[in-house]
Amino acid sequence: xxxxxxxxxxxxxxxxxxxxxxxxxxxxxxxxxxxxxxxxxxxxxxxxxxxxxxxxxxxxxxxxxxxxxxxxxxxxxxxxxxxxxxxxxxxxxxxxxxxxxxxxxxxxxxxxxxxxxxxxxxxxxxxxxxxxxxxxxxxxxxxxxxxxxxxxxxxxxxxxxxxxxxxxxxxxxxxxxxxxxxxxxxxxxxxxxxxxxxxxxxxxxxxxxxxxxxxxxxxxxxxxxxxxxxxxxxxxxxxxxxxxxxxxxxxxxxxxxxxxxxxxxxxxxxxxxxxxxxxxxxxxxxxxxxxxxxxxxxxxxxxxxxxxxxxxxxxxxxxxxxxxxxxxxxxxxxxxxxxxxxxxxxxxxxxxxxxxxxxxxxxxxxxxxxx
Amino acid sequence: xxxxxxxxxxxxxxxxxxxxxxxxxxxxxxxxxxxxxxxxxxxxxxxxxxxxxxxxxxxxxxxxxxxxxxxxxxxxxxxxxxxxxxxxxxxxxxxxxxxxxxxxxxxxxxxxxxxxxxxxxxxxxxxxxxxxxxxxxxxxxxxxxxxxxxxxxxxxxxxxxxxxxxxxxxxxxxxxxxxxxxxxxxxxxxxxxxxxxxxxxxxxxxxxxxxxxxxxxxxxxxxxxxxxxxxxxxxxxxxxxxxxxxxxxxxxxxxxxxxxxxxxxxxxxxxxxxxxxxxxxxxxxxxxxxxxxxxxxxxxxxxxxxxxxxxxxxxxxxxxxxxxxxxxxxxxxxxxxxxxxxxxxxxxxxxxxxxxxxxxxxxxxxxxxxxxxxxxxxxxxxxxxxxxxxxxxxxxxxxxxxxxxxxxxxxxxxxxxxxxxxxxxxxxxxxxxxxxxxxxxxxxxxxxxxxxxxxxxxxxxxxxxxxxxxxxxxxxx
Numbered sequence: 001x002x003x004x005x006x007x008x009x010x011x012x013x014x015x016x017x018x019x020x021x022x023x024x025x026x027x028x029x030x031x032x033x034x035x036x037x038x039x040x041x042x043x044x045x046x047x048x049x050x051x052x053x054x055x056x057x058x059x060x061x062x063x064x065x066x067x068x069x070x071x072x073x074x075x076x077x078x079x080x081x082x083x084x085x086x087x088x089x090x091x092x093x094x095x096x097x098x099x100x101x102x103x104x105x106x107x108x109x110x111x112x113x114x115x116x117x118x119x120x121x122x123x124x125x126x127x128x129x130x131x132x133x134x135x136x137x138x139x140x141x142x143x144x145x146x147x148x149x150x151x152x153x154x155x156x157x158x159x160x161x162x163x164x165x166x167x168x169x170x171x172x173x174x175x176x177x178x179x180x181x182x183x184x185x186x187x188x189x190x191x192x193x194x195x196x197x198x199x200x201x202x203x204x205x206x207x208x209x210x211x212x213x214x215x216x217x218x219x220x221x222x223x224x225x226x227x228x229x230x231x232x233x234x235x236x237x238x239x240x241x242x243x244x245x246x247x248x249x250x251x252x253x254x255x256x257x258x259x260x261x262x263x264x265x266x267x268x269x270x271x272x273x274x275x276x277x278x279x280x281x282x283x284x285x286x287x288x289x290x291x292x293x294x295x296x297x298x299x300x301x302x303x304x305x306x307x308x309x310x311x312x313x314x315x316x317x318x319x320x321x322x323x324x325x326x327x328x329x330x331x332x333x334x335x336x337x338x339x340x341x342x343x344x345x346x347x348x349x350x351x352x353x354x355x356x357x358x359x360x361x362x363x364x365x366x367x368x369x370x371x
Numbered sequence: 372x373x374x375x376x377x378x379x380x381x382x383x384x385x386x387x388x389x390x391x392x393x394x395x396x397x398x399x400x401x402x403x404x405x406x407x408x409x410x411x412x413x414x415x416x417x418x419x420x421x422x423x424x425x426x427x428x429x430x431x432x433x434x435x436x437x438x439x440x441x442x443x444x445x446x447x448x449x450x451x452x453x454x455x456x457x458x459x460x461x462x463x464x465x466x467x468x469x470x471x472x473x474x475x476x477x478x479x480x481x482x483x484x485x486x487x488x489x490x491x492x493x494x495x496x497x498x499x500x501x502x503x504x505x506x507x508x509x510x511x512x513x514x515x516x517x518x519x520x521x522x523x524x525x526x527x528x529x530x531x532x533x534x535x536x537x538x539x540x541x542x543x544x545x546x547x548x549x550x551x552x553x554x555x556x557x558x559x560x561x562x563x564x565x566x567x568x569x570x571x572x573x574x575x576x577x578x579x580x581x582x583x584x585x586x587x588x589x590x591x592x593x594x595x596x597x598x599x600x601x602x603x604x605x606x607x608x609x610x611x612x613x614x615x616x617x618x619x620x621x622x623x624x625x626x627x628x629x630x631x632x633x634x635x636x637x638x639x640x641x642x643x644x645x646x647x648x649x650x651x652x653x654x655x656x657x658x659x660x661x662x663x664x665x666x667x668x669x670x671x672x673x674x675x676x677x678x679x680x681x682x683x684x685x686x687x688x689x690x691x692x693x694x695x696x697x698x699x700x701x702x703x704x705x706x707x708x709x710x711x712x713x714x715x716x717x718x719x720x721x722x723x724x725x726x727x728x729x730x731x732x733x734x735x736x737x738x739x740x741x742x743x744x745x746x747x748x749x750x751x752x753x754x755x756x757x758x759x760x761x762x763x764x765x766x767x768x769x770x771x772x773x774x775x776x777x778x779x780x781x782x783x784x785x786x787x788x789x790x791x792x793x794x795x796x797x798x799x800x801x802x803x804x805x806x807x808x809x810x811x812x813x814x815x816x817x818x819x820x821x822x823x824x825x826x827x828x829x830x831x832x833x834x835x836x837x838x839x840x841x842x843x844x845x846x847x848x
Contacts, residue, residue, distance in 0.1 A: 184737065326568075
């Protein structure tokens with residue numbers, strides 16, 4: 001059977017640590033590679049160890065390999081398998097096989113409203129983290145799977161936002177599905193496995209390596225119809241993902257940053273070259289073709305509205321919100337109530353920031369906004 | 372001939388009785404001190420010999436044996452000098468034996484026969500009454516402190532000769548001098564701190580409720596200035612508290628001889644402090660947490676502290692006392708202090724600064740912040756951010772104004788603490804449901820809300836009080 005051939009090559013790859021995708025393509029397909037004579041293998045420039053494993057793999061017990069995988073909760077789908085994600089077939093170099101682990105039964109199609117990829121800096125600003133989390137929560141809350149790379153920073157925030165709403169999320173890994181990398185995200189990885197899905201083109205046991213992350217970015221780009229880049233510096237890995245998305249004809253949108261901000265040089269550059277601009281949930285809703293977020297009725301308290309007006313400019317410490325002569329106690333109480341009501345949130349530096357879209361009231365700036 | 376003198380020996384912050392026995396016998400002239408005496412006690416032999424000669428007593432050229440009983444416990448320090456000299460004088464018939472045996476003596480001898488103060492005079496005076504001494508002889512520098520105990524009569528003597536004359540009823544002790552307050556007690560005024568209204572508010576709430584406080588802010592934002600002013604807004608210590616504080620500081624040798632303490636202690640150990648330095652240990656001397664008893668322990672640069680040292684602080688903060696066990700024995704030391712901790716938002720101090728960019732790699736930032744998590748953090752009720760200070764902000768209220776409010780709130784909390792109202796409870800429940808804080812965090816919020824209500828003079832903590840209390844739970848780490 002043809003699926004068997006691909007799987008046998010994957011087994012040989014797993015045993016030698018060599019990625020068989022490129023070799024297979026050069027050989028003209030899994031069957032041809034598997035059936036190739038010794039001279040042909042030599043002409044293909046294969047390392048001896050791989051050629052040897054390939055010969056052994058012709059007789060390998062495919063069922064045992066699958067059983068071993070199943071024991072660790074991982075399934076393997078090869079290109080020959082009808083269950084192979086159609087999204088990945090659109091790649092010019094689709095993985096020979098993907099390994100899946102997790103609770104999510106189905107990989108959504110790369111159609112608008114199917115999945116959205118949210119990627120960005122590993123060293124984000126607090127503002128970037130917040131918007132990534134909000135967008136992740138919004139999309140997943142509407143049933144749109146959030147695809148990302150589980151890296152530090154924006155990736156983790158996007159997954160985290162999706163998990164907050166118990167929505168679908170897919171982590172595309174640059175290592176085996178049995179490795180939680182970075183180690184700090186072990187907890188996050190477990191939560192993703194509980195309700196989402198982890199995908200990797202590398203067999204279990206493959207350690208993370210620098211060259212595997214750019215490679216997995218093409219899978220992220222392929223799996224989602226829309227790619228959202230939240231904060232990327234110039235020459236960020238997220239821009240590689242954007243290049244792949246462009247090749248695949250996916251929608252690319254970016255969250256803008258301040259002019260001249262080095263943290264947003266990459267995203268602002270994307271917007272300059274024509275990427276869509278997403279500032280909040282309603283912007284994203286348009287791209288995903290889903291309903292805009294519901295409007296929350298503004299707080300009845302005029303003082304509270306003034307506080308929200310003040311925060312719509314930029315995140316602020318309570319002292320900045322209160323302004324000169326304001327009561328620190330009163331301001332803190334207002335902020336806490338708004339936080340409990342879901343209007344504001346606090347970032348890692350302790351600043352309060354808007355947690356949902358707020359249209360500043362038309363009234364002239366009150367004392368709370370003047371500064 | 373055997374004679375006995377009485378002295379007191381300090382372990383931790385309490386004193387115990389030590390009997391000094393002197394035996395003068397014929398034989399090869401020698402002078403030995405037995406009874407697990409350390410180096411300083413061994414050196415007493417030289418001071419005693421010179422002191423006696425200078426005071427124009429005869430130093431017996433005989434076989435002299437001095438025993439410090441109980442003999443099985445290690446003793447250290449120079450406080451045994453006077454008692455050793457008196458025992459030898461009594462044994463050689465130069466001082467009245469019966470009086471020497473009943474009067475406790477605690478002073479160091481100078482080579483000229485003069486008396487010098489020892490640390491822990493207050494604790495010794497308290498113990499003197501307990502162990503049945505008729506009186507306590509001290510150097511002039513220890514007099515005022517020893518007299519505070521009010522247990523046995525304190526006899527102030529200038530020199531060894533003076534002591535013997537007093538015991539033989541040939542002379543009167545010196546009058547007990549009034550002690551001037553120690554200069555270190557001056558606390559700077561809160562009015563010096565510009566801006567930081569929220570951190571000031573947190574300081575006031577902490578003072579009113581005795582809550583531990585964590586301030587996070589960049590270098591130069593005024594965290595240390597604020598912390599140093601906390602003792603000023605706390606109510607002045609009562610007479611009993613002053614005694615407790617003085618007993619500790621005197622035992623640690625931190626009280627300048629002849630002075631008294633008036634304010635509450637403020638201790639700011641460097642972040643390189645070891646666990647023993649913080650909770651006490653080496654030679655059973657009090658650690659920083661005990662020295663800060665009834666006052667403030669300020670931990671600047673909290674994440675830089677050794678993890679084990681911070682862990683060691685946990686029990687004292689919970690129990691208000693610390694049990695220190697070493698080879699030399701074990702002592703229980705009081706440790707009821709407020710903790711004020713300060714930290715930068717990140718190693719470079721610039722995280723969250725709107726104008727400059729933080730350069731800390733994420734791993735380092737994570738490591739920095741995770742260093743303060745855990746058991747100690749749970750005991751910091753109030754957490755507040757102190758952002759970069761505005762140098763042109765108006766000066767704040769003066770210490771006296773804030774202290775007045777704190778004192779009133781403390782009385783209310785002591786007499787009739789405000790209960791948490793229904794509205795406040797509902798708000799707290801919603802905060803817990805919204806995962807803004809944990810169960811333990813909810814307990815903290817309840818306590819803080821009650822304090823805020825007491826500061827306002829309210830009988831129950833309202834939803835507004837609770838809302839403000841929730842704002843002090845600290846940034847998401």
